[in-house]
Amino acid sequence: MYAYDQYDQAMVDARVAEFRDQVARRLDGRLSEDQFKPLRLMNGLYLQLHAYMLRVAIPYGTLNARQMRALADIAEQYDRGYGHFTTRQNIQYNWIKLADAPDILADLARVEMHAIQTSGNCIRNISADHLAGAAADEVCDPRPYAELLRQWSSFHPEFSALPRKFKIAVIASEADRAAMRLHDIGIRMVEREGTLGAQFYVGGGMGRTPMIAPLIRDFVPVDQFITYAEACLRVYNRHGRRDNKYKARIKILVHELGADEYRRQVEEEFAHLLTLGIEPPRAELERIKAHFGPPIHAELPPLTAQAGPSDPAAFAEWRAANVLPHKLPGHVAAVISLKPIGGIPGDATAEQMRVIADCAALYSADECRVMHTQNILLPHVREADLPALYARLADAGLATANLDQVGDIIACPGLDYCSLANARSIPVAQKISQRFAASGKGAALGELKLKISGCINACGHHHAGHIGILGVDRKGTENYQLLLGGSEAEDAALGKITGPGFDEDGIVDAVETVADLYLARREAGERFLDTYRRLGMEPFKEALYG
Amino acid sequence: MAELLRFRDDEPVDHPAVTVDAFGGQANAAAVRVEPGDDARALIPHLAHIRLVEVNFPAFTDGRGYSAARILREAGYTGELRAVGDVLVDQLAFMRRCGFDAFEPDQPFDDGEVRAAMSRFPHAYQPAAAGAQPIWVLRHPPANG
Ligand code: HEM
Numbered sequence: 132m133y134a135y136d137q138y139d140q141a142m143v144d145a146r147v148a149e150f151r152d153q154v155a156r157r158l159d160g161r162l163s164e165d166q167f168k169p170l171r172l173m174n175g176l177y178l179q180l181h182a183y184m185l186r187v188a189i190p191y192g193t194l195n196a197r198q199m200r201a202l203a204d205i206a207e208q209y210d211r212g213y214g215h216f217t218t219r220q221n222i223q224y225n226w227i228k229l230a231d232a233p234d235i236l237a238d239l240a241r242v243e244m245h246a247i248q249t250s251g252n253c254i255r256n257i258s259a260d261h262l263a264g265a266a267a268d269e270v271c272d273p274r275p276y277a278e279l280l281r282q283w284s285s286f287h288p289e290f291s292a293l294p295r296k297f298k299i300a301v302i303a304s305e306a307d308r309a310a311m312r313l314h315d316i317g318i319r320m321v322e323r324e325g326t327l328g329a330q331f332y333v334g335g336g337m338g339r340t341p342m343i344a345p346l347i348r349d350f351v352p353v354d355q356f357i358t359y360a361e362a363c364l365r366v367y368n369r370h371g372r373r374d375n376k377y378k379a380r381i382k383i384l385v386h387e388l389g390a391d392e393y394r395r396q397v398e399e400e401f402a403h404l405l406t407l408g409i410e411p412p413r414a415e416l417e418r419i420k421a422h423f424g425p426p427i428h429a430e431l432p433p434l435t436a437q438a439g440p441s442d443p444a445a446f447a448e449w450r451a452a453n454v455l456p457h458k459l460p461g462h463v464a465a466v467i468s469l470k471p472i473g474g475i476p477g478d479a480t481a482e483q484m485r486v487i488a489d490c491a492a493l494y495s496a497d498e499c500r501v502m503h504t505q506n507i508l509l510p511h512v513r514e515a516d517l518p519a520l521y522a523r524l525a526d527a528g529l530a531t532a533n534l535d536q537v538g539d540i541i542a543c544p545g546l547d548y549c550s551l552a553n554a555r556s557i558p559v560a561q562k563i564s565q566r567f568a569a570s571g572k573g574a575a576l577g578e579l580k581l582k583i584s585g586c587i588n589a590c591g592h593h594h595a596g597h598i599g600i601l602g603v604d605r606k607g608t609e610n611y612q613l614l615l616g617g618s619e620a621e622d623a624a625l626g627k628i629t630g631p632g633f634d635e636d637g638i639v640d641a642v643e644t645v646a647d648l649y650l651a652r653r654e655a656g657e658r659f660l661d662t663y664r665r666l667g668m669e670p671f672k673e674a675l676y677g
Numbered sequence: 678m679a680e681l682l683r684f685r686d687d688e689p690v691d692h693p694a695v696t697v698d699a700f701g702g703q704a705n706a707a708a709v710r711v712e713p714g715d716d717a718r719a720l721i722p723h724l725a726h727i728r729l730v731e732v733n734f735p736a737f738t739d740g741r742g743y744s745a746a747r748i749l750r751e752a753g754y755t756g757e758l759r760a761v762g763d764v765l766v767d768q769l770a771f772m773r774r775c776g777f778d779a780f781e782p783d784q785p786f787d788d789g790e791v792r793a794a795m796s797r798f799p800h801a802y803q804p805a806a807a808g809a810q811p812i813w814v815l816r817h818p819p820a821n822g
């Protein structure tokens with residue numbers, strides 16, 4: 132894992148001092164709320180319905196045990212004993228007091244963490260494949276490139292007042308586990324004739340005008356990686372729309388110019404920037420790479436001394452659902468579901484975070500990852516340790532066996548917290564999860580990605596759900612539209628609305644109706660999404676509106 | 678009249694700046710004002726006789742002026758580069774690194790806040806106009822020192 136050196140540490144320490152000063156100026160009135168707003172947003176602090184919300188950056192989702200414990204301490208000391216893991220691999224606290232925010236940032240800085248650029252119109256936290264370093268299908272570990280981007284984008288002087296927020300994701304395999312093409316820039320590391328380089332997809336995004344990013348360059352040599360990103364950003368900063376905040380994302384610029392014209396402008400800027408020597412040297416990439424070696428395990432008691440799980444059937448079910456292959460022999464990656472039946476997707480209590488930290492330290496070479504599906508991954512688990520790990524997780528209520536199943540729902544905070552919401556998302560997620568748990572159909576349905584947003588901003592990725600749910604406001608009451616056929620993976624697609632919306636109970640019934648139709652009509656080996664693609668919308672409409 | 682904060686020693690230009698459009702037709706002006714929508718590259722052929730470029734920030738949230746500044750410095754412009762308008766002290770360090778060396782904010786800065794803003798971050802990850810070495814140079818000093 133990356134570890135700060137003196138320069139990285141000095142940077143976050145200075146930031147804490149700066150923000151402490153800005154908060155003091157806000158509290159004594161020297162800064163107006165209008166002037167303070169962009170400053171606090173650059174530090175991840177939003178004003179929400181009931182309190183301030185603080186979003187902490189977790190670069191490419193990677194945490195060690197000490198960092199996870201610090202997140203638990205913050206939840207206990209400054210929030211209400213829990214935190215919420217988000218679709219951009221970050222954590223949010225929903226009940227923060229402004230006066231506490233500088234102390235929280237100081238606590239974070241002590242464990243090499245920060246909230247820099249987690250909101251506001253700047254380059255946000257860089258996300259990456261959660262299986263980085265573990266996936267058998269990767270051409271390289273994408274994290275060193277994500278770390279290069281993290282440093283380049285931190286306090287970039289030119290890009291601190293962009294037209295709109297800017298999100299970047301990095302992957303290194305054909306399979307896309309990071310919704311790469313739904314980012315402002317999606318990067319895939321590729322190998323061509325033995326040489327490593329990067330594909331740049333630019334102009335994807337969700338929100339009210341969802342778009343799948345087109346390929347802008349098929350191969351950027353690694354020695355020009357940062358320079359190319361800078362060219363992409365400069366064209367956007369100069370020409371992105373600023374007259375209408377709903378048209379300000381780079382996806383609109385790329386769409387209005389056309390991918391070819393955007394590419395031409397980027398290439399022109401790129402040729403110019405190459406003459407300026409802004410690319411970090413190869414030695415810097417090598418320095419960063421050295422932090423991402425193969426996993427080193429803690430000394431464990433001999434495996435035979437460990438007790439097996441008390442419920443072997445439940446263990447087998449969990450293992451079948453939540454354990455993924457690893458590139459090293461004898462190793463696996465294990466997913467800790469933060470989607471217990473009827474729970475709040477992505478929430479974890481301080482106690483649970485500590486259990487996760489202990490498991491990461493003992494069983495996963497001191498590492499865990501926040502997944503964009505709002506779960507936690509232990510990337511490097513020895514297969515032989517699985518029974519012991521399972522027993523530990525089951526004790527803490529963290530062993531729900533539902534990875535990528537209908538109960539593994541992504542949901543945004545919705546009307547329970549969010550000031551922009553039209554409808555509640557969390558209660559709908561809870562009801563759907565309970566309905567399918569009661570009917571026991573979850574495992575039979577197999578991979579079925581369900582995603583819920585409480586308004587058109589799409590924080591819950593509803594456009595990209597195999598089944599998506601969008602909360603809207605219909606004449607003052609909460610109403611839910613149903614979408615089918617989206618995907619955030621390598622077969623990226625945007626879902627289509629089925630027809631008129633439903634009320635809160637109606638949407639739960641509607642999800643069950645389309646799931647049942649799939650079970651009745653699927654052919655061998657088909658996932659829900661495949662059946663939908665084969666049959667088209669009509670039969671589903673028929674079943675829903677008859 | 679807002680106060681002028683300058684990080685250079687030469688005499689300020691004493692006549693008002695003309696717009697980029699007007700400048701095209703009257704090459705004897707030594708001061709130009711760049712608005713957010715202007716293409717700073719239009720000035721590049723004339724940099725030799727420009728002594729002041731004012732970059733206007735009608736709203737501090739509009740960051741186009743940062744790119745304009747860097748583009749001019751990258752093209753070799755050495756005259757005064759002045760940020761005017763809705764310029765806040767919290768942006769000072771970023772602006773310096775983009776190449777601005779003079780500031781004429783609508784709301785005058787507090788001296789103490791200017792000093793704090795300028796000294797807060799000892800290093801930066803990116804190479805920038807104000808001359809400081811990026812962190813990656815400090816980490817990997819050139820072999821011949
Ligand atoms: C509760 C406070 C939140 C507010 C006020 C908020 C606000 C917004 C807004 C306004 C957008 C649309 C941006 C645009 O289209 O330009 C957006 C998009 C998004 N938000 Fe949130 N959000 C919040 C919480 C969250 C949470 C908790 C997550 C993660 C679970 C999240 C993840 C996202 C994602 C993934 C997008 C889509 C990005 C895209 O359009 O490409 N947000 N958010």
Ligand code: SF4
Binds near residue numbers: 543544549587589
């Ligand atoms: S989708 Fe809408 S309701 Fe949900 S968190 Fe985002 S802004 Fe709030």
